[in-house]
Amino acid sequence: MDSRTAQILIVDDDHQLRQSFERLLAAEGYAVRTASSGEAGILAVREAVPDLVVMDVRMPGISGLEAYAAMREFEPRLPVIIMTAFGTTDIAIEATKMGAYDYILKPFDIPEILKLIEKAVAAGRSMRSRVAVGEEGEAAVAADAIIGRSQAMQDLYKAIGRAAPTDATVLIRGESGTGKELVARAVYQHSLRADKPFLVINCVAIPETLLESELFGYEKGAFTGATGRKVGKIEQANRGTVFLDEIGDMPLSIQAKILRLLQEQNVERLGGRQVIPVDVRIIAATNRDLEAAVRAGQFREDLYYRLKVVTMAMPPLRERPGDIPLLVRYFLARYSREMGQPDPGVSDEAMALLTTQPWPGNVRELGNTVKKALIFNLGAPLGPDEVQKASGEPLRGGGPAEADPGDSLARYVRRELASGRESLFEDLMDRFGLLVIREALEATGGNRSQAARLLGLSRPTLLAKIEKYGLRIESRVRQSDS
Ligand SMILES: Nc1ncnc2c1ncn2[C@@H]1O[C@H](COP(=O)(O)OP(=O)(O)OP(=O)(O)O)[C@@H](O)[C@H]1O
Ligand SMILES: [Mg+2]
Known part of the structure; x- marks a missing residue:
């Protein structure tokens, strides 16, 4: 985003x-x-x-x-x-x-x-920041985008175009990291409800008891601890769209209530007697084998049939390797811009390596690999060694052993020294500072307090540095743009 x-x-x-x-x-x-x-x-x-x-x-x-x-x-x-x-x-x-x-x-x-x-x-932001469908180049880089020219992706674009402007329930299926959430947002944005709310509920991230009250709300005294009334997300999203992510993991008791919502367009708060009419469109997604879940008695068959009328199947990345170069270029452009650095491009060898991997984590994994490679990168086109380092495991097709980072750093500095740019020392120090901070944030999963501890900085100092380096680099990029 x-x-x-x-x-x-x-x-x-x-x-x-x-x-x-x-x-x-x-x-x-x-x-x-x-x-x-x-x-x-x-x-x-x-x-x-x-x-x-x-x-x-x-x-x-x-x-x-x-x-x-x-x-x-x-x-x-x-x-x-x-x-x-x-x-x-x-x-x-x-x-x-x-x-x-x-x-x-x-x-x-x-x-x-x-x-x-x-x-x-x-x-x-997930409501208002646009998802570009099947676009390429600058238009895609400026938005969140669904990238791919393969037949499977073109079929998907058509399916989005057909289903979006109806009020039909949509089920999006596919492995982890294939873009289900992006597609859900695209369907919403191209729907007649695009200017109304879009609420995302992740059915696995929330414990069962909370999920029920989150979705349907409750009345005062509905259970111990219900000290007041709470309005559920479905009621809140009235006239809008609700995205039920990971619906395959939804507990059976809640499945029954969702079925009723789909059939009767109303909800009841927990402990409430009032039937509340709601007008919401449901988009659901799952990476689970729903048929197996139905057979195992974990997923209601009636809900399954109700949901699957309009199904979109996300192709795994390994079935569309021809889209990988497009995706790599998109991620390079996008993440370089976010990092306030020029897009370094990618060498043929690195591209070949990226294109031949099986990517069990699909587009998410590819994107993360490109992002990490950019962090190791110091200006030259991405090479196979950076790609190798960026991917957690040794990649198929092999690559050189880890190079001494001191070497490439020294080479980078020499190249910069030859550039004759102004305030070079400060510029290099900012870049290095940002790199160190970014790695620390990466290592701590984005936790700024932990990252600060790791670096031996106070949290305010870390925040100030992020601000300082980020802003300085941004303003330099802007200057060089104009
Ligand atoms: N076709 C695509 N083009 C560009 N980016 C994509 C594409 N598919 C996925 N992505 C990116 O990959 C990441 C994962 O996508 P998303 O969250 O939509 O996957 P998901 O199918 O919902 O995965 P999960 O099942 O793990 O929740 C996101 O950063 C998304 O922007
Ligand atoms: Mg998802």
Whole structure:
């Protein structure tokens, strides 16, 4: 998804709260705007739609609820988190019923709100950042893209084109890493509901009991711990699209409720007596062998038949090796841009090596390999040794043993010295700093606190460095663009 800094709009009449939010979020690398009233918040959204709005309910002038309604009118795909104090939760719940992303209770738990903000920003972007289908070149690199010219992929594009503008339930099947989620987003974006919400529910990532309340919501007292009402995601996505990812792993009890939703277009909250009509389109995906799951009694046969009417089968990458060079060029262009470096290109040998691998992890694995190879790369076209190093295991077809990184680094520096560029020392140090940080983040799965520890830096220092190096390199690239 697009890697530009996420923009967050804080709407609250409390000056101090705005300020502390601004500081907190800026330190996390977000760009923050603020508004001191609902009216000002609406104007700010009209002026430039942010990635997320975090808004108080009770303000002088119009309430957060009214402001939310106006923002939703303008952009229904904008995630809004409502801040509420004890005593105003009813209003916040009302807002989630209307489609607000979530609400949080004051006083906040900071790690919790940061996690929620990250999720909400990602959710908004998965709705609004475009998936280019079958496009190539600059148009594809600028968006998320489904790349491939093979017959299987062309058939897929046609299937997306046919199914998208209907309200039919779509089942996307395929191995891990073949692009199921991308296709789900593409179907949504080309549908008649493209300007309405798209909510993703990952059925394996959420434990069974939580999954049920996440999807359907609950009434106060539905179970121990249900201290208030919660609106389910399906209700929240009314008029929109719900993507049930990994549906093959959905527990049987919840399968029954999804079947009912498909047949009757309504839901009931847990512990509730009210039947709530909803109008949602379901897109589902799985990498499981559903037929086997049906035979084993793990998947309802009636739901299976209901889901499979429109099926899209994602071809594994090994069945379309002709698409690999296209994908490699796409990933090179895309990740180089994200890293603020020129695209180094790829040598024929490296391309040959990449094209002949079986890629059990499919496009995801290929993309990760190209990304890592770029991290090792210091400017020359990607060679087989970098590709070899980037892939966790020895690659089929072999390659030279690991080269001494000192050698290639020295060669790189010599080449740069000959370039006669200005501020070369700083430039090289920034690049090296960024490389070290990127590796540390990679090693810790993106955990900034752990990465900071690994590097012997404090977390704020690490964040400041990321900002500094990232920005400097970005501005240099921009200068050289113009
Ligand atoms: N045809 C494609 N063109 C470009 N990128 C692709 C393509 N297919 C997949 N990708 C990229 O590969 C990664 C994995 O794709 P995605 O998450 O859609 O796979 P998935 O089938 O949902 O996998 P899983 O079953 O593991 O969830 C993503 O980064 C996606 O952008
Ligand atoms: Mg997926």
